[in-house]
Amino acid sequence: xxxxxxxxxxxxxxxxxxxxxxxxxxxxxxxxxxxxxxxxxxxxxxxxxxxxxxxxxxxxxxxxxxxxxxxxxxxxxxxxxxxxxxxxxxxxxxxxxxxxxxxxxxxxxxxxxxxxxxxxxxxxxxxxxxxxxxxxxxxxxxxxxxxxxxxxxxxxxxxxxxxxxxxxxxxxxxxxxxxxxxxxxxxxxxxxxxxxxxxxxxxxxxxxxxxxxxxxxxxxxxxxxxxxxxxxxxxxxxxxxxxxxxxxxxxxxxxxxxxxxxxxxxxxxxxxxxxxxxxxxxxxxxxxxxxxxxxxxxxxxxxxxxxxxxxxxxxxxxxxxxx
Numbered sequence: 001x002x003x004x005x006x007x008x009x010x011x012x013x014x015x016x017x018x019x020x021x022x023x024x025x026x027x028x029x030x031x032x033x034x035x036x037x038x039x040x041x042x043x044x045x046x047x048x049x050x051x052x053x054x055x056x057x058x059x060x061x062x063x064x065x066x067x068x069x070x071x072x073x074x075x076x077x078x079x080x081x082x083x084x085x086x087x088x089x090x091x092x093x094x095x096x097x098x099x100x101x102x103x104x105x106x107x108x109x110x111x112x113x114x115x116x117x118x119x120x121x122x123x124x125x126x127x128x129x130x131x132x133x134x135x136x137x138x139x140x141x142x143x144x145x146x147x148x149x150x151x152x153x154x155x156x157x158x159x160x161x162x163x164x165x166x167x168x169x170x171x172x173x174x175x176x177x178x179x180x181x182x183x184x185x186x187x188x189x190x191x192x193x194x195x196x197x198x199x200x201x202x203x204x205x206x207x208x209x210x211x212x213x214x215x216x217x218x219x220x221x222x223x224x225x226x227x228x229x230x231x232x233x234x235x236x237x238x239x240x241x242x243x244x245x246x247x248x249x250x251x252x253x254x255x256x257x258x259x260x261x262x263x264x265x266x267x268x269x270x271x272x273x274x275x276x277x278x279x280x281x282x283x284x285x286x287x288x289x290x291x292x293x294x295x296x297x298x299x300x301x302x303x304x305x306x307x308x309x310x311x312x313x314x315x316x317x318x319x320x321x322x323x
Contacts, residue, residue: 029066030092032059036071037089040078109307111142116308118145121152121165123221125249126295129268130169133319141315145308153222157181160300166309169316172296182304183296184313186320190292192267194279196257202280208236208287215243217252217261229264232288253277264290268323295320 035045036056046056063071069084081089122130127149138145150165157178159165172183193211195202201210212233218225225245233239243261246252249269256263257277270281284290297316303309 026062029059029063030096032056033063033071033088034092034096036060036079037081037085037092040072040075040080042079109311111145111308111311113144114142114308115144116146117148118308118312119148119150119164119166120169121150121156121159121167122169123152123249125266125269126169128250128272129266129323130316130319133323134316137315137319142311145312160298161302163302166299166303167312167316168298169295170298171293172298180301181298182301183298184317186295186297186317187323188292188294190267191264191284191290192270193262193264193282193284194253194256194270194274195262195282196259197278197280199260199262199280201262201282206282206285208238208285211262211285211288212238212240214260214262215241217255217259217263218242218245219247219249219252219263219265220245221247223247228290229288232290236287253279267292 031049032045032051035048036042039045039048042056042060043053046053049056060072067084067088070082071085071088072079072081074080120126120131131147131149135147138147150159152159152165152168152170156165156168156170160168161180169186172185193206201214204210218227220227223245225242230240244252244255244259246255249265250273252263252265253269253273254277255261257279264284270279273279274281297313297320299309299313
């Protein structure tokens with residue numbers, strides 16, 4: 001986190017840049033200013049950047065006109081920065097470092113030697129289904145790439161654009177397809193129903209009548225109840241009783257394991273948790289026409305061409321294909 005002093009320096013630099021037309025500024029002057037603020041001596045600054053003392057003095061004169069400030073003044077043993085000069089020191093050094101990094105030759109990408117951190121946005125569904133496999137692959141092939149997982153809400157498209165999240169693992173709906181976003185389909189998901197193995201319906205065909213006759217558990221992300229099951233029942237002139245609604249995919253199966261509730265959930269979650277929790281997996285009534293959904297990897301154009309992110313997207317696609 002930047003200190004208030006550092007923030008003030010950045011604001012000073014931003015105001016300076018806003019007050020002038022960059023096209024009319026010789027950006028080489030920033031190199032001279034950085035050297036002068038570092039060495040605090042014209043001769044040493046000239047030697048540092050490989051120009052003459054006269055050229056350095058001339059550049060300082062131009063900088064003084066450009067900024068309307070002396071920037072450096074004579075001291076007893078060395079030149080001393082003015083308050084304006086001191087405020088510019090940090091921003092100018094950071095700007096030059098950024099330019100140097102940006103213009104440096106791109107090294108060949110090697111996942112085994114790359115050190116980086118990637119933020120992945122998903123729900124607990126994605127964490128359960130994808131993360132164990134992806135983490136194992138990174139440990140083998142990219143041991144210095146660290147993952148950070150963030151829960152996503154309705155604003156994940158904004159988080160991608162603002163660099164809060166690098167990659168999202170989620171269904172890509174029509175409302176999410178915005179300019180600047182890319183998507184890659186990973187796999188199709190379908191729905192199943194689960195009850196505890198001792199439930200009266202555990203060994204029976206799950207008819208529509210039986211489906212609505214028992215109380216249900218519901219996964220309601222963000223507390224939003226309803227969904228495709230209730231919409232389908234409404235079209236049939238029917239309704240169900242939701243006895244328990246929880247916001248997370250992974251909690252609901254545990255609730256079902258100790259009650260007589262019925263839960264409709266993604267098949268891959270059921271496949272992972274049914275045996276450990278003692279759940280019976282049932283096909284939903286065909287009248288509900290549970291079509292399922294498509295899981296995609298979604299990213300912003302800011303990471304589209306980055307070698308690490310291209311490699312990571314391919315790694316995710318490979319792991320998704322084997323789920």
